[in-house]
Amino acid sequence: MTDHTRYNLHRNARLSVAPMMDWTDRHCRYLHRLLSNETLLYTEMVTAPALVRGGALHLLDFDAAEQPVALQLGGSDPAELAQAARLGEEAGYAEINLNCGCPSDRVQSGTFGAVLMKDAALVARAVAAMRRAVDVEVTVKCRIGVDDQNVEETLPEFLSQLVAVGLERITIHARKAWLQGLSPKENRDIPPLDYDLVQRMKMLFPNLHISINGGVDSLDAAEALLDAGLDGVMIGRAAYHQPADILCAADRRIFGHGPDTTPQDVVQQMIPYIDAHLAQGGRLGQVTRHMLGLFAGQPGARVWRRTLSEGAHKAGADSTLVRTALALVQDQTALAQAARAV
Incomplete structure (x- = not known):
């Protein structure tokens, strides 16, 4: 089992590569780790039912050289998520992350992903159950809201319920998700970004480690968001399509040490x-x-x-x-x- 004490994930999370279905598999993560020693990496989303009911433990395979790496889980049943989190911890992952942001129809039909933004109490129960089940940190990735929610009201309430059950770190994709009418691809581009709202959440919850996600396509942009007071920046498509641009200088520029890679x-x-x-x-x-x-x-x-x-x-x-x-x-x-x- 991995010695988790050697990771300072709150520090590693200053820069992370987003979990992306069909992209951030173990081969992708091995490559990204060679480019940056420090950046926090995430798996593709793995569903709790696949692990607990389907026994698909091969989905947890990874190379220890990828560390620090977090397992992202999809699901909505607190007991099942707790079991899946335990399996992830036993496999050696340094963090367990709950997906509350994916807008795909397939995910909605399983009552997880962004649709969970409508039920903060359920998410809080799931996080509490997962935290009781494992010693590694449990985190959440979410949107600012879904559909017609008044995000100025619903997002603070969502965060307050999670903080109340002990959540210490969250990643917020700074766009709404529209569960009807937009495809998953459109949901990554069409809803407007609201970085200001995420920054206001940091002021409302100063002790909560908040990473921002969505639309960040350069280290310059990441540094600007960190300088603005956010704790971390998660980069998705740019880190995949131009990995050298994002990761080769990340250790030096974001973490303050280490030579650039080529x-x-x-x-x-x-x-x-x-x-x-x-x-x-x-x-x-x-x-x-x-x-x-x-x-x-x-x-x-x-x-x-x-x-x-x-x-x-x-x-x-x-x-x-x-x-x-x-x-x-x-x-x-x-x-x-x-x-x-x-």
Whole structure:
């Protein structure tokens, strides 16, 4: 079992990568950890029923090198969530997070995700049950509200009920979720961001560690929100699509120490991981699909992406393809440097 005492998650949560379905799997998290030693990482959402009723404990598999990493759970039954949290703690996760923010129809039909914003008392019971079940920290990720809620009233009430049962840390996606009429994708873009509301919640609940999520696409923006008084910033799509831009300098700029990493070095470090994955029967594309954006905005980005996209799913594809793609990037980088020197 993991020694959780060596993590200061309130500090690690100054910057985190959002849980994203189909994206933040174990291969993605391993890559992100190589880019940043300090940033807090989250799993994709795992449903409590899948663990407790379905016995799908393979969903909890992860590499210890990913730590500190948090397990995000979806569910609404306090007893079942407590059981699932216990399984997560036994698997070694450093934090258990309850999803109160996902707006998808599939999630609503299971009465969890953003629909829970309508029932603060149920969420409080779930958090209390989970906290009784585990020694690791239990946290929540939520929206500012749903549908026609008057968020100036409902969000403080939601937070006060959670604080009353001992919640110490929460991440707030600074948009409403519209449970009818908008797709999950539209819910990530269309409802307006309200950073001011989240900052007012920090003033109302000064002892609650509040991270903000939604629309943050650079370290500059993250630093500005931290400077404005928020405790943490969670970044989603930008961290996935341009991981080097967000994570290579994060340890130095957000956490105040450590050298910057480079995507070239991280690719080299991924080779043994890829070889081990293939030796266990895995496929190259399962790992490299998360690496496509490593050189976004840099010379060679297009040839890197094309080489991996076209070759990773071919029979017999292995880490040689990654080495080839990296060599092409290095050639493009050298050409760009030579052109600038003229």
